[in-house]
Amino acid sequence: MHARKPHDIDSITDVALRVFAAKGYDAATMDDVAREAGITKASIYHHVSGKEALLERGLTRALDALFAILAEPRAEGGAEIGRLRYIVERVAETTLERLPELTVLFRVRGSSPVVQAALERRRAFDRCIIEIVVRGQANGSVCPQIDARLITRLIFGMSNSVVEWYGSGSSIGRDQLTASLLRIAFDGIAVR
């Protein structure tokens, strides 16, 4: 079964992200992308300047999706603990819905301007979360004993880790995974 051949930049980006997520960005070549897309390399270069431009499009998609969450009403209003819970839930859902984009974002490293710009946007996202955690700690709804940066990094570390082990053939449903993640992050696994 083959999908329709991609002939626009968005669907070529879809294919490239799947290839980057599967092989790793460094190891993947434009030949791999062309083969997976079922079109010639020349027709890809008709749309895009090269591999790094495809990476940049993927990283922008992933980061735009994450920042869009912060602008949703339930992320912006109400008690901090509720905002955090909503954001962690939506980040997990977004990760599972856009697995190739987020896999590429969470694994990317390097010193190129494209990568550095993406990492800077990730840090800016983290800073928004840290600010909410700090306010939640100040008003007593978030555990004050843990450094707000550590709360942010560890909880998103847990959430981001799903790209390493959650496959499309998994017997575990997305809703179950998201609910389990929320339960551990906010209530822990110990029975009191």
Added chain:
Amino acid sequence: MHARKPHDIDSITDVALRVFAAKGYDAATMDDVAREAGITKASIYHHVSGKEALLERGLTRALDALFAILAEPRAEGGAEIGRLRYIVERVAETTLERLPELTVLFRVRGSSPVVQAALERRRAFDRCIIEIVVRGQANGSVCPQIDARLITRLIFGMSNSVVEWYGSGSSIGRDQLTASLLRIAFDGIAVR
């Protein structure tokens, strides 16, 4: 400041693991390892057959360190929730103490026999943990609402994520990081 030039297989492996962790295994070359070690490629090949043999040594070190934890008295005896807490603590400590080895282990992918054997050992480790979680759920000390596989994957996902963001220059101490991880995993961040 330069360390003494490595002239035995263990110290060459140390250097190789740092290079693999920094550049990624696929992107790293034996030239990179030789340069970082300050010795010739020929002297590395005197000790080891090639890059994959160095990877295999690193993966074996990482996995031996993880399995050694399971054989420690506090991992083997007592109530399941206490065993789990101890194992999560020791895995985090081991990850921070052996950051290059564990970074390489947690990132490695591919279909080579060396990689597949390491991934099989990782799955065997996970199965040991899942078994303890299941017993803890049966005797009421571990939250029964979450699938035992998900508890295992998410908590180690959180713990393993430290290799992505914890650097040697971090202002956060190892003990603080480990304590924060334990608190989130077992008690969550919400104040009740």
